[in-house]
Amino acid sequence: MMINGKKLVVIALGGNAIKKAGEEGTAEDQFRNVSISCEQLVKMNKQDYLMVLTHGNGPQAGNLLIQQEEGSKLVPSMPLDVVDAMTQGEIGYMFQNQLQNAFRRDGREIPIASLITQMIVDENDPDFQDPSKPVGPFYTEEEAKELEKSKGYIVKETRSGTEKNWQRVVPSPAPIGLVEAKVIRTLVG
Structure with missing residues (x-):
């Protein structure tokens, strides 16, 4: 253009x-x-x-x-x-x-x-129900699960091959x- x-x-x-x-x-x-x-x-x-x-x-x-x-x-x-x-x-x-x-x-x-x-x-974008945007630091699975319990974070494994593969995820609708x-x-x- x-x-x-x-x-x-x-x-x-x-x-x-x-x-x-x-x-x-x-x-x-x-x-x-x-x-x-x-x-x-x-x-x-x-x-x-x-x-x-x-x-x-x-x-x-x-x-x-x-x-x-x-x-x-x-x-x-x-x-x-x-x-x-x-x-x-x-x-x-x-x-x-x-x-x-x-x-x-x-x-x-x-x-x-x-x-x-x-x-x-x-407002009906599925990412509000199943967040996909990683934010913040990486955690071990154990740390991530603890944050999920203690703080209500939604966490997912966002990479592999290291000790810390988990992150908090938040909605990122299209x-x-x-x-x-x-x-x-x-x-x-």
């Missing part, structure tokens, strides 16, 4: 590109990983593409859900949809910051904006629309 004479490219990064397996997921870890991605995005942009970046947030949402639960003794915890928006803001900020820095190092000032989005889904579609069209041009 061409917009204003530029080819539109949509780049999708998974949450695991931002918090890699084996990392704690500190802000420093995630900024470093985002910075590496941004250096590649700057190279792509030299080809005069109009870029839209989208990202996952499974590891970040899982970690924030744990923070919400652990902090709920002191302050109210937020539901999953708000946690999702919080992590979109967090990751959007990291990309906005690091992409601006990468462009400046390349001698260019390119306007960048991040946007929190809301998906429209079917999107049927995007609330901010008109806003994105306006921003893109």
Whole structure:
């Protein structure tokens, strides 16, 4: 698709590109990983593409859900949809910051904006009954079953071949629309 004479490219990064397996997921870890991605995005942009970046947030949402639960003794915890928006803001900020820095190092000032989005889904989507989206850290089967009992988590084996193959899963219904579609069209041009 061409917009204003530029080819539109949509780049999708998974949450695991931002918090890699084996990392704690500190802000420093995630900024470093985002910075590496941004250096590649700057190279792509030299080809005069109009870029839209989208990202996952499974590891970040899982970690924030744990923070919400652990902090709920002191302050109210937020539901999953708000946690999702919080992590979109967090990751959007990291990309906005690091992409601006990468462009400046390349001698260019390119306007960048991040946007929190809301998906429209079917309330009868089967994923609400049988969640499939892994979030947060990996657990042993024993740890996962204990979390299932003690905290009411839904857990599933999401990989094999290691001691810790289990994760919490949450609903991730198939999107049927995007609330901010008109806003994105306006921003893109």
